[in-house]
Amino acid sequence: MFLDRDGTMIDEVGYLDRREDVRWFPWTIDAVRLLNRAGYLVCVVTNQGGIGLGLFDEPFVHGLHAWLDATLHESGAVVDGWFLCPHHPRAVAAEMRGPCACRKPGRGMIDAACARWDIDLTRSWVVGDRDIDVMMAVAVGARGILVRTGHGERDLRKVDLSLPAGTPVVMDLMEATVLILAEGERRT
Ligand SMILES: [Mg+2]
Ligand SMILES: [Zn+2]
Structure with missing residues (x-):
C-alpha cells in the first residue's frame, strides 16, 4: 500500500514548510488503521521538490514525518515506511x-520499499490526488486510485x-x- 502524503493524507497547502500548517483529513488515521488491520504494509511516497528548490531541507521533512508518525501511533495507526x-x-x-x-511518476520510491520488504506489486495499490500517483502505480504494475481531495478535483479537469x-476515482x-x-475480500 503506497499512499501519497499531501492532498491525500493531509491537506494540500503547497510546499509544506511549517509543522503548524499540517491539517490531517479527519478520516486519515482511521483509514491507516483499517489498512493495518487488513495486513497491508503502509508506505508513504511523497515528492518533496521543495527540498531541491531550497524552500526547506531534508532534515526538516524527516522531522515532520517523525512527528506525523508519532501522531499516528498515538491513535494506534502505523506507517511502515516514509519515502521522499x-x-x-x-x-x-x-x-x-x-x-x-524517485520523482513520481517514477518508480524509485517503490523500488526502495521493495528493497526493504518482500512486496507483491501486483497486489499493491497507490492512492493519490494526482495523475502522477496513478502513473506511478502503472509504472510498477500496481493499481492506482485517484482521490478527489487535494489536487484531485482539479487534475480530473485537466484536458x-x-x-x-x-482507474477508480x-x-x-x-x-x-x-x-x-x-477488493481484498473478493480475491480470497
Ligand atoms: Mg498529493
Ligand atoms: Zn528524486
Whole structure:
C-alpha cells in the first residue's frame, strides 16, 4: 500500500514548510488503521521538490514525518515506511535537479520499499490526488486510485489527463480504503 502524503493524507497547502500548517483529513488515521488491520504494509511516497528548490531541507521533512508518525501511533495507526524524493527539475543545485528515478511518476520510491520488504506489486495499490500517483502505480504494475481531495478535483479537469481506463476515482482516502478492503475480500 503506497499512499501519497499531501492532498491525500493531509491537506494540500503547497510546499509544506511549517509543522503548524499540517491539517490531517479527519478520516486519515482511521483509514491507516483499517489498512493495518487488513495486513497491508503502509508506505508513504511523497515528492518533496521543495527540498531541491531550497524552500526547506531534508532534515526538516524527516522531522515532520517523525512527528506525523508519532501522531499516528498515538491513535494506534502505523506507517511502515516514509519515502521522499527531494529532487526538482528547477532545483538550484545541479545534483538536486535530476532527472532522478524517485520523482513520481517514477518508480524509485517503490523500488526502495521493495528493497526493504518482500512486496507483491501486483497486489499493491497507490492512492493519490494526482495523475502522477496513478502513473506511478502503472509504472510498477500496481493499481492506482485517484482521490478527489487535494489536487484531485482539479487534475480530473485537466484536458491532457491520461488516467488508465478503469482507474477508480473516489472522494477521499477513506473511500479508497473501503474499495481496497472490498477488493481484498473478493480475491480470497
Ligand atoms: Mg498529493
Ligand atoms: Zn528524486
